[in-house]
Amino acid sequence: MVDAILNSGDTAWMLTSTALVMLMTLPGVALFYGGLTKKENVLNTIFLSFMAFAITSIIWVIYGYPLAFGTDVMGIIGNPANILMNGIDPNVLAPLAPTIPLFVYVAFQMTFAAITVALISGAIVDRMKFSAWLAFVPIWITLVYLPISHWVWGGGWLAKLGVLDFAGGTVVHMNAGIAALALVLLIGKRKDIRLLPHNLGYSVIGAALLWFGWFGFNAGSALSAGGLASSAFLATNTATAAALISWVMMDVIKTGKPTLLGALSGAVAGLVAITPAAGFVTVGGAIVIGFVVSILCYFAISTIKTRFGYDDALDVFGIHAVGGAWGALATGIFAAPFINSLGTGALYGNPGQIGIQLIGIASVGIYTFVMTLLIGKVLDKTIGLRVDERTEIEGLDTHLHEESGYRI
Amino acid sequence: MKGITAIIRPDKLEVVKEALQEIQCNGVTVTEVKGRGRQLGITESYRGRDYKVDLLPKTRLEIIVNDEDTEDVIDAIVKTAQTGDIGDGKIFISPVDDVVRIRTGERGQKAV
Numbered sequence: 298m299v300d301a302i303l304n305s306g307d308t309a310w311m312l313t314s315t316a317l318v319m320l321m322t323l324p325g326v327a328l329f330y331g332g333l334t335k336k337e338n339v340l341n342t343i344f345l346s347f348m349a350f351a352i353t354s355i356i357w358v359i360y361g362y363p364l365a366f367g368t369d370v371m372g373i374i375g376n377p378a379n380i381l382m383n384g385i386d387p388n389v390l391a392p393l394a395p396t397i398p399l400f401v402y403v404a405f406q407m408t409f410a411a412i413t414v415a416l417i418s419g420a421i422v423d424r425m426k427f428s429a430w431l432a433f434v435p436i437w438i439t440l441v442y443l444p445i446s447h448w449v450w451g452g453g454w455l456a457k458l459g460v461l462d463f464a465g466g467t468v469v470h471m472n473a474g475i476a477a478l479a480l481v482l483l484i485g486k487r488k489d490i491r492l493l494p495h496n497l498g499y500s501v502i503g504a505a506l507l508w509f510g511w512f513g514f515n516a517g518s519a520l521s522a523g524g525l526a527s528s529a530f531l532a533t534n535t536a537t538a539a540a541l542i543s544w545v546m547m548d549v550i551k552t553g554k555p556t557l558l559g560a561l562s563g564a565v566a567g568l569v570a571i572t573p574a575a576g577f578v579t580v581g582g583a584i585v586i587g588f589v590v591s592i593l594c595y596f597a598i599s600t601i602k603t604r605f606g607y608d609d610a611l612d613v614f615g616i617h618a619v620g621g622a623w624g625a626l627a628t629g630i631f632a633a634p635f636i637n638s639l640g641t642g643a644l645y646g647n648p649g650q651i652g653i654q655l656i657g658i659a660s661v662g663i664y665t666f667v668m669t670l671l672i673g674k675v676l677d678k679t680i681g682l683r684v685d686e687r688t689e690i691e692g693l694d695t696h697l698h699e700e701s702g703y704r705i
Numbered sequence: 706m707k708g709i710t711a712i713i714r715p716d717k718l719e720v721v722k723e724a725l726q727e728i729q730c731n732g733v734t735v736t737e738v739k740g741r742g743r744q745l746g747i748t749e750s751y752r753g754r755d756y757k758v759d760l761l762p763k764t765r766l767e768i769i770v771n772d773e774d775t776e777d778v779i780d781a782i783v784k785t786a787q788t789g790d791i792g793d794g795k796i797f798i799s800p801v802d803d804v805v806r807i808r809t810g811e812r813g814q815k816a817v
Contacts (some may be wrong), residue, residue, distance in 0.1 A: 492751045493758070552750050562752060599753035612752065 299521075301395035303388075310522035311394075311401045317513025318408035322350050322415045325506040329565070330419045332499030333558075333611050337692025338423050339495065339702040345418035345430055352434045353411040358382055361410060362403045364443040365451050366393065372454030375447050393450075394520035405517060406450075410442050413469045419611035420477035421682075423487050424689050427697050429680045433672065437476065441668045445472055445661055460657035461632060461640045461650070463529065464518035466573025466624040467661040474618025475662050477609060479669035484682045486608040488689060497558060504561040508537060511568045515575035528636055529575040532583040533568065539587030540567025547595040562616065566594045569620035574628040577640040582631030589627075590620050622658050629654035706801040706817060707775045709768040712740060712794040713786040718764050724781040730774065732817075734767040744791055763794060769801055771817055 327346035334342045353361070360377055367375030379385055382403070391402035414434050421430075448455040449468050462468055494500060515533040519526035544563025545555045570590035571583055578586065598615035609615060629651040632642035641647040676682055683689075688696040695701055713721060718735065725733060739760040746759035770778050779796060787793055806816040 491756050492754065493749070493756055494751065548750075548753070551753050552755070554750060556750060558751050559753075595753060603754075 299395060301390050303390060303398065304396035304521070307394075307396040307521045307523075308398060308401060310526065311397045311405055311517060311520065314513035314517025315401065315405040315408055317510045318405065318412065318517065319350075319510075321507050321510035321514060322346055322408070322412045325503050325510055326412065326415050326419075327503065328499045329503030329507060329561075330422060330500075330611055332496045332501070332503060333419075333492065333494045334422050335489075335493075335692070336495035336702060337694055339499075339694065340698055340700060341427065341693035342418070342422045344427070344698070345422070345425075346415040348431060349415040349418065349434050350411040352431070353414060353438055354407060356435055356438055357403070357407040357410055361438065361443055362406065364439075365410075365446040366402075366406065367451070369447070369452040372457060373447070374444055374453070375451050391520075396521060402520070406446070409465060409469060409514075410438055410446070413442055413465075413473045414438055416470070416473035416613055416617055417477045417480065420481045420609045420613040421484055422610050423489075423693070424683055425484060426681060426684050427693075429676050429682045432676055432680055433480075436672050436676075437669065440672065441476065441665050442468075442472065445664065448660070449657065455657050455660060458656060459650070459653050461577060461628045461654065462573045462625060462657065463576040463628070464515045464572045466569070466621045466628065467657050470569045470572060470617040470621030471625065471658065471661055472621075472665050474614045474616070474621060475665045476669040477613035478607065478618065479666050480673050480682075481607050481609050481614075483670065483673040483677060486606070487610065488686075490608050490610075492611070494558065500558070500561055504564055508564055508568060511537075511572075515572060519576055525576055525637060531580055532575050532578055533571050535580045536571035536574075536583040536587030536590075537564050537567035539584045540564060540570065540591045543588045544591035544595060547591060551595070551599065562594070562612070563591045566590045566616050566620045569617055570624035570627065572621070573624045574631060577628055577632035577637050577642070579631070579633050579636060582627070582633065582644075586624060586627045586631065590623050593623050594619050618662075622662070625654050625658050626651065706804060706814065707770055707772060708799045708801045709766075709770060709775065709778055709782075710797040710799075711766045711768070711782050711786070712738070712763050712796075713766065713782070714788070714792065714794060715762055715764045717786040718766075720785045721766065721782055724785040725768070725778065728774075728777050728781055730768060730770065730778050730781070732768065736765045736767075738763050738765045742792070742795075747792075761792065769804055769817055771814055 327343040331339050331343040363377050363379050364375045370376050389399045391399040394402050446468050447453040449462050516526040516530035541560050541563040544559045548556050548559040567587040570586050594616050597619045598612050630643045632640035634641040642650050740763050741759050748755050749758050804816040
């Protein structure tokens with residue numbers, strides 16, 4: 298363990314990383330989803346991400362951080378001390394990152410919680426009540442995100458078991474993707490389930506900002522500005538590039554034409570898959586992880602989604618759950634001890650790590666699926682999850698917000 | 706007098722306008738419209754699934770001419786708007802009972 302002395306280089310990088318991860322949600326995810334949706338719902342779609350970020354920010358400083366990262370209570374949850382950050386001196390260093398102030402660590406982790414719940418919104422666009430979303434965000438963060446992040450990152454039972462998740466393959470992406478699936482099973486199919494992007498240009502900007510911000514997400518998860526952050530940075534970019542190329546290849550093989558949306562989707566899938574592995578694998582491992590993820594996600598979206606008929610509008614399950622699970626599994630295969638001494642995968646003589654990763658994947662997947670179903674069910678009985686038929690047909694922007702995205 | 710309504714490709718508007726101006730046919734009303742023909746639009750593909758885009762953007766020109774100029778105007782439009790591919794559009798010709806120039810109150814051919 299490194300000495301608990303403030304390092305201004307680490308602190309500067311972590312402040313920067315925190316801002317980079319914020320950029321992933323606003324406007325990254327907001328624009329990525331906003332461009333893919335119908336023009337009558339563009340503002341509502343973007344709004345979902347903004348509210349997710351704002352609500353999570355408040356929860357996090359009131360009680361979210363200590364529940365996720367406070368002193369462990371029986372491996373399940375953190376001890377809720379320091380409500381509203383009371384009693385924390387600004388100069389106190391973070392217990393889990395002893396070269397940076399605790400407040401930087403709190404802010405950094407806050408942006409992770411916010412993007413996780415914002416990601417879910419992509420599945421339920423075009424039809425969810427705004428009020429139901431405003432209720433869903435704080436309840437889901439409290440009952441699902443806080444325990445899971447504690448289990449994996451806060452010293453909980455999965456961390457003790459040895460599950461490797463560098464930046465959130467299970468905590469963020471699988472968690473969001475499975476929750477998205479549970480929610481769409483409750484809320485049902487839209488009247489018009491076509492994916493016809495109303496403004497792919499927004500999605501281009503959104504996806505590129507995701508890629509850019511993801512350097513903060515993954516390299517920032519080194520919690521320091523040194524060799525490990527650099528290695529994670531390089532692995533992140535490498536896997537993303539490989540996944541972009543392999544999705545475009547899938548496009549050509551399956552439909553005969555390369556598509557820009559395919560390239561964007563591949564890049565996001567690559568970023569998702571390398572997230573748990575970024576600080577553990579070599580660039581060679583990153584290329585394999587990236588190349589394979591697009592094939593898996595493409596199959597999930599074009600075959601599994603069609604066969605089972607669930608309406609995951611913008612493919613949150615297809616990209617984040619599938620990509621996150623693959624990345625988590627692949628970390629158990631490709632983790633190289635000479636990159637990070639904390640992780641040794643099957644390829645380097647530790648096949649047991651695959652089993653540990655599978656336990657992590659299954660635990661997170663089952664917990665988030667069941668809990669999200671329960672939360673969604675309760676909201677459906679009380680507030681109601683879905684807008685009325687006329688609102689859905691005529692558009693959420695004018696009906697729910699009395700504004701519209703375009704005056705042309 | 707005839708009314709000529711032409712549905713053309715939006716990108717052909719400039720060359721059609723120039724050709725009409727060359728034959729001294731200056732008055733034209735242009736609207737952006739959407740429509741489809743026998744082929745019911747085109748196919749677009751997103752995330753591996755094909756979707757029919759059955760209403761495509763087109764440009765509609767409305768021109769009123771004296772009877773003897775009708776064929777020249779039609780020729781000019783066909784020559785410039787034609788690519789030979791599906792989606793070139795159509796021209797509709799119909800009789801016009803009367804024309805009024807609002808500024809002066811002139812009627813009929815003088816007002817065209």
